Structure formats: C-alpha cells, structure tokens
Amino acid sequence: MKNIRHLIFLKDVLVLSFTSFGGPQAHLAIFFKILVQKRAYVTEAELMELYSFCQILPGPASTQTITAVGFKIGGPRLAFLTVLVWLLPAAMVMTAAAILVSYFQAQNLNLGIVKYLEPIAIGFVFYAVVKTISIIQKTKTAIIILILTASICFYISLYDKASPWMFPIILLISGFLTSFRFGKHEKEEKTPFNIRWANLILLGGIFLGAAVIGTITQALPIRLFENFFRNGSLIFGGGQALIGYFYTEFVEFKNYLTHSEFLLGYAFLQSLPGPVFTFASYIGALSMREYGIWGEIAGGFIGSFGVFLPGTILIFFIAPIWKNIKQYRIVKASFEGINAGNAGIIISTALMLALPMQKGEWHSIALNDGIAFGTMCILLFTRIPHPFLIIAGLLAGWVL
Template sequence: MIRNVRYYIFLKDVLMLAVTTFGGPQAHLAHFQKILVDKRQYLSEEELLEINSLCQILPGPTSTQTLTAIGFKIGGPNLAYLTLILWILPGVTFMTLAAMMMSSIEQKNWSTEFTRFIQPMAVGFVSYGAYTISVKTIHTKTGVALMILAAVLSYFIQTPFIFPIVLLCSGLLTALKYKAQPKEEKTKIIIPWANFLLWAGVLIGAAALGGITKALPVRLFENFYRNGSLIFGGGQVLTPLLYTEFVQYAPKQYLSSQEFLSGYAVAQSLPGPVFSFSSYIGALSMREYGTAGQLVGGFVAALGIFLPGTFLIFFVIRFWESLKKYRAVRASLEGITAASAGLVIASAVILFQPLENTVMNFAVTIITFVLLAFTRVWSPLIILGGLLLGFLLRYV
C-alpha cells in the first residue's frame, strides 16, 4: 500500500516537473535535484549525477532518459513508461496544437508579420545552447579542436548522415586517451540484450515497412526514430539534424525555414523536453491530411523521437555499474560532447542564413543571446517580448 502511494506521489512530481521546468537539460537537472533528491529523497545526489552522466553518453534526450531511469530505479519498467508519458505529454500536446494553429493561419492567408522577430530569436536560443555546451563540457585543446572540426564539417556537408559519423569518430578519438582516466577494479559484464534487440528491431522494421508501404506516417516514424537513435547532447543538437532533414533535404522539405524557426522558438518557451519540438514538425509534415492527419503526425513524431532513448537507457542501466569501470568509456564522453557543441555552432550559422541580413535581425539575435547568457530573464518572457515588439511594429 505504501509503495503504491509512493508511486502516485512520484508520478505527480513528474507531471509537476513537466509543466514547470524550463531551460533544457542543465536547468532540468537542477529541478530534478530540488524535487526528487532534496524534497522527496527518491535517490541521492550522487546517484542522480551518475544517472545523468550515463544518459549523456547515450543517444537520445538527456533529461527524459534521466527521469525515466529514475522511474526505472524506483519501480521498474512499468513506472518508467508512465514517467515517460507524463513527462512528454504537456509539451507534445502544445507543440502539436501550435503546428495546427500555424497551418490554419497560413490557410486563411493571415499575416504572420508579428512573428518576424521569432526567427532571429530562435537563432539566439541555438547560439546560447552552443555556448552552454562548450563552456560546461570543453576543457582541453583536443575538445576545442574537435568542436571546430565538427562545426566546419557539418556546415559544409549538410546531410543528415554526417552527424552520427562526426559524433562516433570524435568519441573514438578521445577514447584513445583512456590512460588519463583513473583506474577502477573491473568486474565481469553480464549484458541482458532484450532492450537492445527491441531498439534495433524497431529501427530495422520501421525502415523496411516505410520502404515497402511508402506511407507518410510510417516514414515519419522511421525518420524520427533514426534521429532519436543518433543524437547526443539534447535538444540543441537535435535542431540541426531536423533542419537539414525536413527543411533543406530536397526529397522532403516539409517545412519552410520560417515555420521551422517559429516552431523552435515556441518550443524553447515551453517547459519540459525540447524534443517535443518533433511533434510540431510531424504535425506540419501531414498538414495535407487535415486535422486528423496532423494529430497522427504529432503522435508518431513524438513516439519516434522518444522511444529509442528509452529503450537504450533501459538496456544500459542494467550493466552500467560494470561498464563504467572501463576508462575508454569515460574518455569517449569528451569527444562526443565537444562534437555536439560544434554541431550546434554550425546550426546557429545555418539557421541564420535564410534570414535577411538586417541590423534589426542581428540585434535581436544578439540581445536574445545576452539575455539568456547573462541575466535570469525567463525564456517565455523573451518570446512574448519578441511577439509584442513584432505586433507593435506591424499594427501600431
């Protein structure tokens, strides 16, 4: 009876976190510390930081994986899946509705001039993401070099396939520096493969089914599942992949640059996981199928982007205690995070290029970055300020 009550309280805490935590993985971790460690004592601070570190070396949304791993630790897979649903539900719902609203505005030929500053503001958010990743994770010359190289490669080779290659190679390079890591006594690793096979089976099955049926919902699920299986570093790194695949990649181009940047800015102003932005893209990708199609698009995008990280954390957490004793595993994190920062830097440049090179756009981007980096102004207030300024200039 006590355990059931505790599970209920934990899920209530998760829902509260989903509607109150802004700012991405770094800020989310502080909220997790305050509620789950200090207030409820579900786990110790050391356990929280260790789980978060584990999630950083896995592909997928770091905050989401950390929270679901805590649910897994407390109550096993069932509680973990309920944790996942409650954590992503508010953000996914709102972003799907935002896409439907954007589609409706365009169909009625209403002016969206009042959103003119949202796009340069979105570039400011991405730039801030690159800044925070680089400042907090890059402390060596090797890291700086890998960050610059990743930025250059992803800028000049704008294809979805360059990202996993850059991340993998960077991780392998710094893994060679394993001797710099302290030694720990190793234990035999016993690996339960069920969740890994589930992850791989869904990946292969979705690709095969999409190729056979050519159905757009299946292909969208495969696209997002593949991206969710390859992304290290959180929502900031997700942005360049999705922009390349859904805006620039010629066979698709489901969204315009303006639609993409407007949606990304909205996602930054919401609490919860930034990965919920995928629902916005999925819904707009199926706008030709009406309201029902957009709802399906938002759902399959969310399912695709969040499932792989969940499967992988369930797979690794079972043998993490043994795996983390290997120095090469810990050393590879340096290269992965450095390359992630480089990808985000390149994405900020790429996202700004479609905008007009006006003093106002440059100023809005820089002001947004400065407010995020050097003040405590709430992200939603920055977005509302941009919308208000655009409205005043358009109508007043």
C-alpha cells in the same frame, strides 16, 4: 503503500512537466529540489550519477534521467508511465502550435505578429552554442575536433544537400579520435556483465523494421516514424544537438518545413516547460498537414513517440549494466570527442539558421542581428525567463 508512493511520484513528475524550463542543466536543479530534497526518491549522489549516465547516451537527457529515477524506484512499468506523464503536456502544446501555424497559412492570414520570433529563436540557438562550448573539455584535441566538425558541417550544408546521416558519422569519428587517450583515466576493477539482450534486440528490430517497411510502402507516417526513431537513437548532446539534426533532415533534405516554420516552432518551444525533444511533435504535425487536422494530430503523436522511444528502451537495457560499462577507460575517453563534435555541430547549425537573416535591406538585417544578439546576451547575463522573451517578441510584432 508502494502503489501510493508510485502515484505520488507520477504526480510530482506531472508538476515537473509544467515547471521545468531551460533544458537539461536547468531541469537538473529542479529535479534535485523535488526528487531529492522534497521527496527523497533518490540521494543527491544517485541523481548526479544517473544524470551523468544519461548525458553520454543518445537521446533526451532530461527525459532519460527522470525515467531512470522511475525505473530505480518502481521498475519498468513506473518508468514507462513516467515518460508519458513527463512528455505529454509539452507534446500536446507543440502539436497545437503546428496546427495553428498550418491553419494561418491555409487561410493566407498575416503572420506578421511572429516576425520577431525568428531572430529571437536565432538568439536562443547561439545561447546554446555558448553554453555547450562552456561545458566541453578544453583540451587541444577537443578544440581541434570542434573547429573541424563545425567547418565540415557548415561547408556541406552550405554547398551541398546535407544527408541526415552526416552527424552520427561525424560523432563516431570524433569519439574514435579521443578513444586513444584512455590512458589519462584511472583503471577500475572489472565486474562481470549480466546483460539482458531483449531490449537491445527490440531497439534494433524496430530500427531496421521501420526502415524496411517505410522503404517498401513509402507511407509517410511510417517513414516519419523511422526518421524520428533514427534521430532519437543517434542524437548525442540533448536538445541543443537535436536542432541541427532536425533542421538538416526536415528542412534542407526533405523540405517538409520551411526555414521560417522551423524557427517559429523553435521559438514556441523555448517558451514551454518540459523536454526539448517534444519539438518532434511540431515537426511531425506539419509534415502531415496534407492529411488535414487528424493527420497533423497523428503526425504530432508519431513525432514524440518515435523520438522518445529509443531513449526509453536504452534506459531499460543499459541501466542494469551501467556500472559495468563505465569501468572501461576507452568508453570514457571517447566522450571527449563526442561532446566536442556535438559542439561543432551546434555551431554549424547556428550559422546555417542565421544565414537567411543576412538577406534584404541593411536596416532589416541590422535589426534582426541586433535582436538575435540581444536575446543571447539577455539569456547569458540575466535571469529573465524564456517565455517573457517570446511574449515580448509577439507584442513587438503586434504593435509594429
């Protein structure tokens, strides 16, 4: 009976991977409908606690939430299978999209059909800005941190070649600044820890091992794996924050992708269900295009495997001790700053992505800005699904 229940759970995860649009917040509503109301794998309170727990971990929040549900009902083995079933459909599509973009460019074929997807993608990013700001704490400290992080990141990206290490350092400082406000949180009774160090040692070992081997060999696949694994280990705030990290690392710092290729992939991503972190498959595939189609397929695999692995290992390590960790008020307090810092990073990224649209003739600039603003407003004030906007952009590019 247990094995049959696990198979049914994996089937439900596969259904969710094809129907969950809109990022972590929208995913939660769909998880509630299937995992709580329909199947009763967990209670509403258990799902909300797992979701809150994953929101303050680095890595993909939706993926970690559904992995934690799998861990709760079937242990590590079911949790691992849950990750694979959840991410594979979107990862395969994003890899295929990268291969298609690479082919069109290699053949010097006209990509005019996708010219309106860039401003639409900018609209998606600014929508993420508004949604992220709406959910952070509106304390004076949080607002100051948001403004400072946005200004610093934008200035560094604009006038200097930004380092991919900039974001985690800024987040650590942001969390440190609000950790002193722990007094506003109620004390909780402490219970002893029962820590299983193996998973944390594995996480640190892979982190350091990939960095050392990549530096020594200079092999692009290993360096790519290290890049994605590091990002998956350090990204707080889910898919919205991911965009800033990836743009800085792979477009500005390493030039593996062009600005247009990045935005095109992000637009494709918004039309797909499943985890936002599968954007790594698209970036990985294009980063490996010099090795041909098999290199692109390998790059797609490396991207998703690298970015999802640390979050999965963290679930295995932290899930058993989560109740112990959240007892400490200083931990709770630090996330006020981390969330505000994330919002600032997303604002900076949105501005950097929008800057290239401000070049050219005035009517072209006005059109692109109008499309971006209109996309943001449609997402904020209507329930039109993301894929319809992408289809409309493709049709406009084809007709015009």
